[in-house]
Amino acid sequence: MADGEYPSVKPLSANIGEYDVIFLGYPVWFGTYARPIGGLLRAQSFDGMKIVTFCTFGSGGIEASTQDLQKKMEGSEVTQGFGIRNAFAERDAASVVNKYLIEAGYKDGSVDPLPAFGDHHVCTDEEQEIFHQACDDYQFPFGKPADVALREMAEYTEYEFNVVSAAGSSTVYVVAPKAEGAKPEFTRVVR
Ligand SMILES: Cc1cc2nc3c(=O)[nH]c(=O)nc-3n(C[C@H](O)[C@H](O)[C@H](O)COP(=O)(O)O)c2cc1C
Incomplete structure (x- = not known):
């Protein structure tokens, strides 16, 4: 990546010109689409096509990689699809x-339909605890939750934590299932 290189990939076996929509999937590497996708884009034109992104990631979400692909694939209509944490892929990808x-x-x-988040407020002790339960066992620390907004769904509460760390600020999304004894989990970190 530092050298600006893109590994080459095997040519596609399908004639993609026959399709109305192409779903372009990849793992997130270093905050964006994995480098071999850049190799694919060099070898294969997607000009004039409708592209939907999807990905797995460790923590970072789909937003940044989609924005990078929108810049890189100017001749295509690139829409953000769906992303999922690698840790939950087996359990949740189908749904x-x-x-x-x-x-x-x-x-x-x-x-x-998802309700909008409420207003942000300074985290209570209980909300800080939910953040720590969801995030503390991840391999990288995210920082300290400063404020939070909530939205209520039938089966879980979702939290939008604004987090500060030495590296800067980020937004961490956490879901806390209402089922007895279920552990809160973070779903993505938007930097
Ligand atoms: C070289 C490398 C860099 C990665 N960088 C990131 C990253 O910046 N952000 C992130 O959320 N996940 C990162 N990950 C985690 C991958 O997104 C995750 O392991 C992958 O989506 C799992 O899919 P796979 O089993 O097909 O590799 C990285 C993984 C690798 C191997």
Whole structure:
């Protein structure tokens, strides 16, 4: 990456020109799409095509990699799809993909609309504890939660923590299931 290199990839076996929408999937590496995707884009034109991104990540979410692909693939219409933490991929990917396909209109069905987050307020001790339960066992520390906003769903509460650390500020999303004894988990960190 430091040398600006993109590993080459095997040529695609499908004729992508036959498809209306291309779902472009990758793991996130160093805050963006994995370098071999850059190799694919050198070898294969996606000009004029509709692209939907999807990815797995350790913590960092899909937003930055999609924005980078939108800049890199100027001739294509690149839309943000869905991302999931690698740690939850096996457990949750099927439902995350299904929900995305319905929301984006690729599949019939209905999903409950998400309510907006409430106002941000200074974290209470209880909210700090939820943050620590969700984040402290991750390999990298995120920093100290400063303020938080909440939204309530039927089965869980979602928290939007603004976090400060020596490296800067970030927003950490945590879900706390309402089921008895279920542990809060962070879903992504937006820097
Ligand atoms: C070289 C490398 C760099 C990575 N950098 C990031 C990163 O910056 N942010 C992040 O959230 N995850 C990062 N990860 C975690 C990967 O996104 C995660 O391991 C991957 O999505 C899992 O998919 P895979 O099993 O197909 O590799 C990195 C992983 C590797 C191997």
